[in-house]
Amino acid sequence: MWQAVPRPTSVTVRTGPTAFAGRGEELAAVAEVLTHRPAAVLVEGEPGMGRSRLLAELARRPEFADGRVLRGVCQPLREPFPYGPVLEALHAAGERPLGPLSPVAGVLRPLLPELADRLPPTPEPLDDPGAQRHRVFRAVRELFVACGPTILLVDDLQWADEGTCDLMRFLAADLPPELAVVAAYRTGAQPWPGPLGAPVRAAPSVHTARVTLGPLDVAAVRAMAVHVLELPRVSDEFATKLHECTGGIPFVVEETLRALRDVPLPAGEGLSDRLLENLEVPAPLRESVMERLAALPAEAAQLTRAAAVLAEPAEPATLAEVAGLGEESLRAALLAALAGGLVAELGENRYGFRHPLARKAVYDTVSGPERTLLHTESMRVLGALPAPSPLLLAQHAFAAGRTEKWLRYAEVAADEAIVHGETSRAIDLLQAVLSASDDVGRLATKLSQVALRGFRPDVIETLERVLEDRPLPPTVRGTIRLSLGLLLVRTIGRLERGREEVERAVAELVDRPELEARGINLLAQPIDGLTPLSWHEGWMRRAREVHSGLTDPELRLALTVDRITNASHLGDGSAWPEFETLPDVGDSVAERVQLARLWCNLADAQSWAGHLDRATRLVEEGARRASDAGALYAIGLIQGTHARLAWFRGEWDGLAETAEDVRSRYPELRRIVMETSLVLGGLAAVRGEFAAAAEHLARASVPADGPIPVVLSAASVRIGILLASDDVAGACAVAEVAVDAARRKGVWVWAASLVPAAAEAFARAGRWSDADALVEEFARGITGRDAPLAAAALPAGRAILTGARGKHLAAAAGFDAAAAAYARLPMPYLATSMVERAACLRLLAGQRPAVDALSAAARAYERLGATRDAGRCHHLLREHGAWAPSSRGRRGYGRELSPREREVARMLAEGRTNREIADGLFLSPRTVEQHVAKVLRKLGARGRADVGRHLPSGDAAVS
Structure with a gap:
């Protein structure tokens, strides 16, 4: 957190301004005021808030293109040029014709040689300096009058010389009728009489406004990130963390993003909190901080450095004690630090840095010996507080080189994080302590257990290394190995390896029946991979046998959770009533984690079964429970389930972005990657984007390793794409692999989407025996199961075969039944596809009124966003002569797109x-x-x- 390291060699290339974000309302308000002349606007804000950028955007506004836009900037010079920013602006006034000028304007010839050919002759100078200055002021005003419609933009007015301040007050008192002035200046912590050193009183006829620019919100920070990083989107979590790290200050956001753009991402890792935390302070930001730090008095600088070492906002007395300042010098030092703009009041009587990067920039200036001393003092001062933070004490002890104290504080902080559900923090601390401690078995056991709440691939490597390198008692090895296996089965490509580790752990845990039960319970889960259901059922029986002998309430609940979830996945109607009898709350964090898991896992199972309304309620409650309990793995799973539910229910607006976002945050978590890829593939398919769909669906089609319901659903979409392209042989090849997977697994309720698609592929290939056998095997497999989705798929599959045999009206009736069943779930896309099929068959049978149903299907597809399906319906309607324009005639769209x-x-x-x-x-x-x-x-x-x-x-x- 505090480590200061030499800065590596680097090259920084700037490629122009970033997207203008988050100031739309302010820009529009100022532009509106400027349309009513004369006008005067003051724009104020702390350093980095984007005052100059707002002025630049005003200069580019199209409504001001017909007039002059003149710009001047005040410079922080030791001896400023008199009237510098105004004369800088006026040197461009001659680019357009000027109006008539009286002889007094000639006084500007020596000051504006660029306009010498446009100005009258220079009058004789006056002996009185005050009168001469008044003549210059009058000449400037007259020149502005001659310019006609003009906007004068003056930046950094806080550095204006006395003459410029007087001139601006003179103009404000009697602004030319077609002039609008916008002046921007920097505010600070110290009281200030105003941008011109005294109150400015504009004439009553002048339209005025004052704009104060504060930090950007998260949405604006996200927009800047998308533009600078050239990404289609960034996650809400990353945008929030970026906003936190930068304080929403536009300058800091921009420089951070520019620096981040040049950082290569670790393999398999996207934008993350860790990436921001480890980012080097961007050079322009570091220079800005150094400039302000160097301008501080010595004691204020020492106080600022102490605040950088403390890191957390602190009371003045704490800052003074760490900095070694007496009470008499504290007030002056704190006021000077506040005026310098680095330290700010961040709460009642608590002071610190507005954003972590400013703190880090100051921290990097602290020498090694002073750093050690300040961390040691921080540890002493904070340790004397009534309730010191063990995490802060651990961080200071580490930075001060106090290893024994660091190990003790860090483990206490990890335990505290576990209690509060801060899973990632606990994992980070335990991994750090484990690397430096001799008590490996105990710490690795603790790490392995808390790691199950989240998903961190680095923990897998740590546990593998411990098992390989350290001699440990069998029970300790079994405990660590069990958690390792549980983590492996969640990881892409490592399912079978994980199950092997769990089986080994079960054998090593014969003396720990409660841990043994966890391993048995994991092996009872059937949803992943091609291992037959019968194998899992053996472990299910063992899980039921050991359940009665367990005394740990959390473990008893864990086995109950998985038993209910398994039953629901298999279409056992007893699952839901048993769920409703369980308590809503747990007595411990561990029990709350298990209840969160229940809501999340049962939402997944109920959605595959077709109980979509139940699943929707479970998702909403499960997300809340998982977040409250710090169950990070469950949080990820519920987001994948939520995306798939939205796909099922036809809630497609913004769904592709959501699914991409979820997938990018869990790139190594197999189930989430596959589930979101299924959603993205399905969405691409209905838009006719077959190449993109195939790419997404390839990630969702790993039968040996993935959740079988996802694999079978992905196969159904792939079959539909191939059939739409008239690749019947390819469709049959995909169907054969998927049907074989369904048969090997033996859970037919998961094949609800596959069976109609595979049956159609077989029928179009003339493989009637394969098609008939599949549908009837499916019918037997779902008999007596609580699976409404499978129940809807059965009449759909039978209707497809009936229609393929030329029995159009009988098949249409079957599709009607399937449409009604899908609509009840509700799954509007599948329901609409059944309506379309029924209408097409009735049209083939000569029933002309079916065009109304086909038209209704086209409209339903359009509402969903299924453009390809809607286009197919319109094509069929045209073929049947049923595409008629409105009786009021075709609408004219002019320059708009139809x-x-x-x-x-x-x-x-x-x-x-x-x-x-x-x-x-x-x-x-x-x-x-x-x-x-x-x-x-x-x-x-x-x-x-x-x-x-x-x-x-x-x-x-x-x-």
Whole structure:
């Protein structure tokens, strides 16, 4: 946290300004005032708040393009130039014609040689300096009048010389009628009489405003991150952490992001809190901090350095004691530090740094011996407080080189973090202590147990190293190995290795029946991999046998949680009533973690079964419980389940971004990666983005390692894509692998999405025996099961086979039944697809009224965002002559994009070819060419690659 290291060699390249974010309201308000002349606006803010950027954005506003926009900046010079910023601004006044000028304007010839040919002759100088100065003021005002509509932007007014202040007050008292002045200045902690050294009184006719710029909010920080890092999105967690690290100060946010952009990400790691915490202080920010620190008096600088070492906001007395300042010098030192802008009041009588990077920059200036002394003093002072923080004491002890004290404090801090559900912090502390302690078995056991609450791949490496390098008693080895196995089974590609470790642990834990029971319980979980259900059922029986002998309430609850979840996954109707009999609260953190796990795991099981309303309630409550208990692994799982539920329920607005965000935060957590990839693949498929869908679905199709319901669902989407492309052989190949996986697993309720798709593939290939056998095997497998989704899939599968045999009306009735069943769940996309199939079959049977149902299906697809399906329906309606324009005539869209043109524009922005657009929207290539030409013309795009930049934000392509 405090470690100061030599800065590595680096090259910093700036590539222009970042996106202007978070100041839209302020900018619009100032622009509105400036349209009413004369006008005067003051913009104030602490250093780094973006005053100069606001002025730059004002200068670029299109509504001011017809007039002059003149800019001047006050410089922090030892001997400022008289009237410097105003004359700097006026030197560009001659770029446009000027109005008439009286002889008094000639006094400006020596001051503005750029305008010498536009100004009258220089009058004879006056003997009285005051009168001469008044003449200059009058000349400046007259020149502004001659400029016509003008905006004068003056920046850093706090550094204005006395002459400039007098001139600005003179102008404010009688502003030219077409002049608007915007002056920006820096505020500080000390009282200040105003930007011009005295109150300014504008004439009643002047429109005025004062804008105070504070820190950006999280949304604006996120927008800057997306722009600077050139990413489609960043997670809420990262944006919040970035906001915390930078205090929302625009300058600090920008420099942090520029520095972060040049940092290579560790393999498999995305943007993370850890990355921000370890980031080197950006050079421009470090220079700014050093400049302010150097300007402080010696005692104020010492107080600031003490605050940097303490790190946490502290009371003045604590700061003084650490800094070695007496009571008589504390007040002056604190006031000077506040005026310098580095230290701020962050709570009632508590002082510290506005953001961690400023603290780190100051900390890096502290020499090694002084650093050790200040950390030692901090440890002494904080240790004498009534309730000292063991975490802070541990950090100071480590930085001071007091190893024994650090080990003791750090373990106490880890225990405290465990009690409060701060899982990541506890893991960090225990791993650090474990690396330096001889008490490896006890600490590794504690680490292995708390690690199960979260998912940290680095813990797996630590536990493997302990088991390999250290001789440990069998029970200790078994305890650590059990947790290692539990972590491995969650990791991509390591399921079987994890189960092997758990089986070994069970054998090593014969003397610890409660730990042995945890291993047995894990092996009873059937959802992952191709191991047959029958194998898991053996472990389920053992779990029931050991449950009655357990005395630990948390462990009894854990086994109960998994028994209920397993029963629900298998379609056992007793699961839900048993869940409803369980208590809502636990007596300990461990029990609360288990109850959070129950809500999260049962939400997953109930969603696969088709009880979507139940699952939705469980997700909402489970997320709250997991967060409160610090059950990080459960938090991740519930986010994956939530995304899939939204996909099932047709709640697709913003879902792709949500799923991408969840996946990026858990890149090594197998179940979350596969579940979110299934959602992303499904969304891409319904938009006709088959290549993107295939890429996503490949991540969700790992039968040997992943959750089988996800694998089978991914196979169903892949089969649908292949059939839509008339690749029947490819569809059958995918179906064969997936059906084999379903048969090997033996849990047919998980095949609800697979069976209709696989049956259609087999039927289109003429493999009737395979198709019939699959549907009937599925029917037998779900008999008596509490699985509404499977119950809806069965009539769908049978109707597909009936329709394929040419029995159109009988099949349509089957699809009607399936549509009603899917609608009850509710799964609107599948329900709509059943309506479409039924309507198409009735049209084939000559029942003309079915066009109404087909039209309804097209509208339903459009509401969902299933553009390809909607296009297919419209194509079929045109073929049947049922596509009729409104009786009021076609709407004229003028320069706006029509709905169809918006669809084409989005697909162009995604890089789709005309042929791909035609296939996705079921249009002819010629029609697509016409739409593309209109899109380019209406958007003013130079070419296809330029469309995305011109699309309105609401029409932007969803990746």
